[in-house]
Amino acid sequence: MTTALEAFRRDVRAWLEKAAPKGLRGHGSDPDAQIWGGKKERRSPDQEAWLRAAVERGFTAPTWPKEFGGGGLGKEEGALVTSEIRRLDLPAPLTGFGLSMIGPTLLQYGTEQQKRDHLPKIIRGEIRWCQGYSEPNAGSDLASLQCSAADEGDHFLVNGQKTWTSYGDKADWMFLLVRTDPAAKKQQGITFILLDLDTPGVTIRPIRLISGASPFCETFLENVRISKQNVVTDINHGWTVAKALLGHEREMIAAVFGSGRNAARADSVVSVAKRHLGDTGRLSDPVLRDRLAQVLMDEKCFELTVQRTADGARAGRRPGPESSLFKVYGTELNQRRHELLCSLRGPESLGWEGEGFSEDALQQTRDWLRSRGNTIEGGTSEIQLNIIAKRVLGLPD
Numbered sequence: 001m002t003t004a005l006e007a008f009r010r011d012v013r014a015w016l017e018k019a020a021p022k023g024l025r026g027h028g029s030d031p032d033a034q035i036w037g038g039k040k041e042r043r044s045p046d047q048e049a050w051l052r053a054a055v056e057r058g059f060t061a062p063t064w065p066k067e068f069g070g071g072g073l074g075k076e077e078g079a080l081v082t083s084e085i086r087r088l089d090l091p092a093p094l095t096g097f098g099l100s101m102i103g104p105t106l107l108q109y110g111t112e113q114q115k116r117d118h119l120p121k122i123i124r125g126e127i128r129w130c131q132g133y134s135e136p137n138a139g140s141d142l143a144s145l146q147c148s149a150a151d152e153g154d155h156f157l158v159n160g161q162k163t164w165t166s167y168g169d170k171a172d173w174m175f176l177l178v179r180t181d182p183a184a185k186k187q188q189g190i191t192f193i194l195l196d197l198d199t200p201g202v203t204i205r206p207i208r209l210i211s212g213a214s215p216f217c218e219t220f221l222e223n224v225r226i227s228k229q230n231v232v233t234d235i236n237h238g239w240t241v242a243k244a245l246l247g248h249e250r251e252m253i254a255a256v257f258g259s260g261r262n263a264a265r266a267d268s269v270v271s272v273a274k275r276h277l278g279d280t281g282r283l284s285d286p287v288l289r290d291r292l293a294q295v296l297m298d299e300k301c302f303e304l305t306v307q308r309t310a311d312g313a314r315a316g317r318r319p320g321p322e323s324s325l326f327k328v329y330g331t332e333l334n335q336r337r338h339e340l341l342c343s344l345r346g347p348e349s350l351g352w353e354g355e356g357f358s359e360d361a362l363q364q365t366r367d368w369l370r371s372r373g374n375t376i377e378g379g380t381s382e383i384q385l386n387i388i389a390k391r392v393l394g395l396p397d
């Protein structure tokens with residue numbers, strides 16, 4: 001590390017000592033501690049203080065340009081801010097699709113006006129975004145989407161249905177794909193557009209998942225007016241933007257599972273193992289001991305590989321098809337980890353609700369069920385394998 005970077009690290013550490021609320025330390029992976037932003041979020045005083053302090057320093061988006069409220073830092077300094085936040089096991093000061101998906105996409109494809117309108121609000125946590133890609137008959141084959149946008153001069157009139165809209169009921173804006181030319185070849189008649197969810201004609205209904213939670217919704221659009229100023233890139237050329245955003249999405253999903261929070265996760269698996277198999281210096285069950293060692297080693301290797309790619313990305317590279325490799329591996333590894341946790345707990349992991357089970361065990365069961373969706377969201381594993389075969393390995397169709 002250069003002297004300048006070392007000095008920067010000391011500065012960030014000193015700032016964190018003052019700015020990061022003590023009550024959030026040690027809660028880096030706690031779902032209730034995460035800050036998503038948006039008009040509908042109720043934040044604790046600690047969360048509010050942490051978000052405000054980070055916004056002031058530009059640390060909610062450390063590498064985004066200063067003119068929009070970002071930190072204006074280089075990739076190395078940005079990574080250092082993230083790693084210092086993790087060192088204290090703090091939640092990120094802000095998370096969500098604004099920072100991880102639509103923000104980077106607007107930086108690449110947005111007009112100056114779109115950047116000025118949306119990026120500062122994302123950085124300050126004022127607006128929460130959701131993704132309107134999937135439809136009842138367009139998931140893996142996304143390009144066959146049917147949500148129609150009729151040209152009405154200065155605006156489009158949008159009609160159709162989106163589904164699996166994660167956090168749609170908690171979001172303020174949606175980025176979505178609409179069909180603007182039904183006669184064109186399917187990838188060519190699609191437009192990428194931004195929608196304020198308060199616009200008349202939008203109805204959002206939560207869908208209950210197998211895990212019991214309702215993190216996603218169906219979205220109905222009936223005669224919804226969207227100004228043409230909200231089109232990102234040209235009309236009928238949204239497919240390129242859509243694919244670029246999917247690259248950011250896969251990186252985000254992979255990063256969640258290779259995030260450097262593995263030490264805390266490893267501790268939690270090991271402590272569950274000790275509690276259930278007995279702590280006599282060596283776990284008594286040799287098969288589970290092997291599975292545990294394998295998962296922990298694979299998590300460490302994955303974390304290092306993600307880190308190595310992040311180091312490579314400091315040269316300014318955008319996510320390419322290799323993000324599919326991480327998406328497949330990271331999500332399948334997470335499922336293996338949850339299956340291992342269930343095996344370690346034995347019958348305790350059968351609990352869904354009721355007094356016979358601890359809170360901890362019930363949460364584990366629901367987390368395991370939630371992990372089933374990891375290999376579907378953001379494009380299924382089968383689709384990622386197709387992308388890897390064609391675009392990474394160059395295999396014939």
Ligand SMILES: Cc1cc2nc3c(=O)[nH]c(=O)nc-3n(C[C@H](O)[C@H](O)[C@H](O)COP(=O)(O)OP(=O)(O)OC[C@H]3O[C@@H](n4cnc5c(N)ncnc54)[C@H](O)[C@@H]3O)c2cc1C
Pocket residue numbers: 130131132133134135136138139140141163164165166167216373374376377378379380381382383386
């Ligand atoms: C937790 C979760 C959150 C989500 N959040 C969002 C969101 O916020 N916004 C959004 O727009 N969407 C979201 N989705 C939707 C997600 O992107 C789709 O579910 C996914 O793309 C698969 O589409 P599908 O469900 O229609 O399945 P289908 O496309 O019908 O696929 C069914 C099965 O067929 C396989 N298959 C399909 N085509 C092929 C092929 N060519 N080759 C090999 N196998 C194939 C698939 O792998 C899958 O196993 C979310 C999904 C989940 C589970």
